[in-house]
Amino acid sequence: MLGLIRWTFWITVWVLIAAVFHYTLPQVDIVRITDTYEKRIDPGENKLFWAQADIGTDGTVVNRDVFFIQTRRAKGDVMVYRNEDTGWRWPPYFKFDTSNLQAEAGDLKSSEAAPRYAAIKHYGWRNEFLTIFPNAISIRPVEGPDAAKGIPWVNIVILTLFAAVVYGIWVRWRRFRMARIDPTLEAIEDDFAEK
Amino acid sequence: MAALARLMVIGFIVLSVIYVCLSLYSRAVRKGKLRREWHEGPQDQSLDAFMDEGLEDYDKSLRRKLILSVYVIPVILVSVVVYLTNFA
Numbered sequence: 001m002l003g004l005i006r007w008t009f010w011i012t013v014w015v016l017i018a019a020v021f022h023y024t025l026p027q028v029d030i031v032r033i034t035d036t037y038e039k040r041i042d043p044g045e046n047k048l049f050w051a052q053a054d055i056g057t058d059g060t061v062v063n064r065d066v067f068f069i070q071t072r073r074a075k076g077d078v079m080v081y082r083n084e085d086t087g088w089r090w091p092p093y094f095k096f097d098t099s100n101l102q103a104e105a106g107d108l109k110s111s112e113a114a115p116r117y118a119a120i121k122h123y124g125w126r127n128e129f130l131t132i133f134p135n136a137i138s139i140r141p142v143e144g145p146d147a148a149k150g151i152p153w154v155n156i157v158i159l160t161l162f163a164a165v166v167y168g169i170w171v172r173w174r175r176f177r178m179a180r181i182d183p184t185l186e187a188i189e190d191d192f193a194e195k
Numbered sequence: 196m197a198a199l200a201r202l203m204v205i206g207f208i209v210l211s212v213i214y215v216c217l218s219l220y221s222r223a224v225r226k227g228k229l230r231r232e233w234h235e236g237p238q239d240q241s242l243d244a245f246m247d248e249g250l251e252d253y254d255k256s257l258r259r260k261l262i263l264s265v266y267v268i269p270v271i272l273v274s275v276v277v278y279l280t281n282f283a
Contacts, residue, residue: 088202089198089202092276093280096281097281097282
């Protein structure tokens with residue numbers, strides 16, 4: 001029973017950590033931009049998955065316009081990205097150039113007949129049930145649908161550092177347990193056994 | 196600017212905690228080293244005098260000042276990310 005609780009707890013913790021990383025770390029898609037537009041958004045239950053008003057503008061009003069980038073991905077499905085400032089908040093991309101990015105995206109628009117492809121770096125998830133969209137970070141034109149996405153150095157560095165920190169804590173905790181807690185528990189057990 | 200202020204205040208608090216912990220840890224390591232040195236050495240001074248002298252040297256050392264990079268590195272990192280995200 002205790003083992004089951006322990007497993008459930010740790011699996012939940014690691015799934016949550018993996019989800020946070022999967023949401024926050026940058027990923028690259030090869031896409032063909034079909035349209036760009038802006039739409040008024042009233043974040044509600046999905047508020048967590050939206051950023052805030054552009055840096056410097058009034059962040060207290062309820063609704064605001066958000067830029068969107070409509071694309072068809074090289075692998076065939078469609079994907080809609082939002083384009084919002086992350087500003088000085090989480091996640092720490094420090095993105096302030098939303099309007100410039102929208103201009104770049106508009107410039108790269110192309111039709112199916114004369115396709116132009118772009119690599120779009122983004123973080124976040126598309127979820128139809130929550131109406132949430134990944135946030136585009138940067139766009140660069142690429143050769144074609146099979147263009148290389150590049151090696152994700154940032155992800156490698158961050159995940160390696162995270163693994164090192166977790167391993168460091170784990171080793172110290174295990175050493176501490178073996179040196180202090182286990183002997184105490186054994187002493188208590190022995191004490192009970194004697195009585 | 197409220198968001199920037201919030202980031203700076205929270206960042207300053209977190210980094211200060213790291214700075215204080217690191218300072219105390221580094222000083223404790225130096226203390227241990229000095230004590231070991233005294234036990235191995237000629238012991239022509241009392242332990243207290245030897246330790247005081249050694250720690251005074253440590254307080255002036257570059258190593259102690261390098262701990263200040265706890266504040267410097269994140270600022271540089273943020274500046275680099277701002278540049279890469281918006282202007283590169």
